[in-house]
Amino acid sequence: MPSKNDTTDAISVDRLTKRFQDVVAVDNISFTVRSGELFGLLGPNGAGKTTIINMLATLLKPTSGRAEVAGFDILTKKDEVRRSIGVVFQEMALDVKLTGKENLEFHAMMYGMEKSLRRARIDEVLALVELRDKADVLVEKYSGGMKRRLEIARGLIHRPTVLFLDEPTLGLDAQTRRHIWEYIKKLNTESGVTIILTTHYMEEADYLCERLAIIDFGKIVAGDSPERLKDILGGDVVSIELEGDSGNLAALLEKEDWIRTLTRHNNCISMTMEKGERRIPRIIQTAQAEGVTVGCVNLHKPSLEDVFLHFTGRTIRDQEASQSERNKFMMRGHMRGRRR
Amino acid sequence: MIDRAAITVLWLREMKRFVRAKSRIIGALAMPLFFLGFLGMGFRRMAIPGMGDGVGYLQFLVPGILGMSLLFSSTFGGLSVLWDREFGFLKEIMVAPVSRVSIVLGRIAGGVTTSMIQVLLLFGISFLMGFRLRSLPMLLLALVFMILISVTFLGLGLVFASMMKDMQGFSIVMNFVIFPLFFLSGALYPLDNFPAWLRALSYLDPLTYGIDGIRAALIGYSSFSLVFNLVVMGCFALGMIFLGAFLFERSESV
Known part of the structure; x- marks a missing residue:
């Protein structure tokens, strides 16, 4: 097991490209993921994220790059x-006619594990994902x-050094999503x-990932930690509403170099x-010293949605609408059976 | 190259699925049983030229219907890769560190076992209908032919599964491959009655030699010699495994 402060690269991608007939699904992409990192690929459906995962998992041959x-x-x-590697695919890849335990048993044997270890x-x-009591139930009865x-759980049995999670919370309700997030975080920090x-969920990328790459039309448009990406937008917006006379406050604040x-x-x-939240007390102090009453403070932190908008000129939602035609085409041609 | 644990677990999975799908077993047995029952009774008194002297139609028909059951169950067994692709499980299999040859062998082991269970059930029922065995040791030889037929058509099923993206081509394979193979094989009638050009097609059909071999072993009557049938079936079985494995390895799993 690599430790958290390992500095080697777990994944390095160099000018990777995948072309499906005349559609370029992944376009000359390069990035690295450090050992122990929780790295995210954020982008709308059809941006090429799954194609990247399939190539890295050896299921799909790249057109070029390595x-x-x-x-x-x-x-x-x-x-x-x-x-x-361990892979959790976007679409379910379980045998529903087997029980949960049998699915795990199948996996462990495919990875050549001895009976006692298995x-x-x-x-x-099973304990980790709290499914012990459902182990002997057929998977078709699972939610x-x-x-x-x-x-x-299955992706972890053989103790992979790299775990791929392709849209791990797609189609799950808010509560289950939270739950899965906690597992993922715990997994990353503990093991x-x-x-x-x-x-393609902004909150998910923001909450989980230490670093992420924003992907649009098969290209990386930006990559960094969520905080740094948001900083590109110029930082937090702090608005204050004053009651009565505003005095010299605006002029005083304008002199502060952090504004x-x-x-x-x-x-x-x-x-x-x-870091707006750290500056608010100072703002209030300045106002009080000037004898100005602050009636209301509002702090807006830029979200990844704003970042996506900044780099692509659209929100992820717009993107999804415009790409739906292309998705249909791609799915029909090459990824049949991917979605159910 | 050959990963025994992987082959075992792929086989085990087929067994579990088979045992849990009882309605599927009954469904798969129904058609050959209807053929056997109705044709056997309907043509009971018929004297068909080329059937062999003193061989009743039921005796002639049983090996043919056994071959039919193997043809259908094994080809479907090979095609079942398409179900796994449709339900996503194929990715779980393909992403495992197991040689593709082992995956194909595991599949074939599972398919042969389930096909053989079905055909032996059918064989048992045929005795109730009046089928008589010529000699017990020859039964073993008949089993060898059954296994070779099963392997051959599992390979064929894999070939089609590798060429198709989903189950949409299923009925085409059924109507334009499986049924013609069945009718060309002489399962229901002696091939001597075919015109020469049609008989030539029959000689390209592996099932022809498989069924003729089972007949040679079980009722002591056949068009070709037993050894010839055995050699031809052996070649078909090996050839189809390699072709199926080759195409399966090349096909993309996502």
């Missing part, structure tokens, strides 16, 4: 790559969230497994700055 997973080339060292690990992962948890997840911009209208002042 990549290494856990130090092994995805083209020349397929078996070693397969041994090092037993111990299956017990362990969506239970199936997802079982798949995550140190490198996790690369794809998502990037300041606008005033009527009895409101809005300012942009980094």
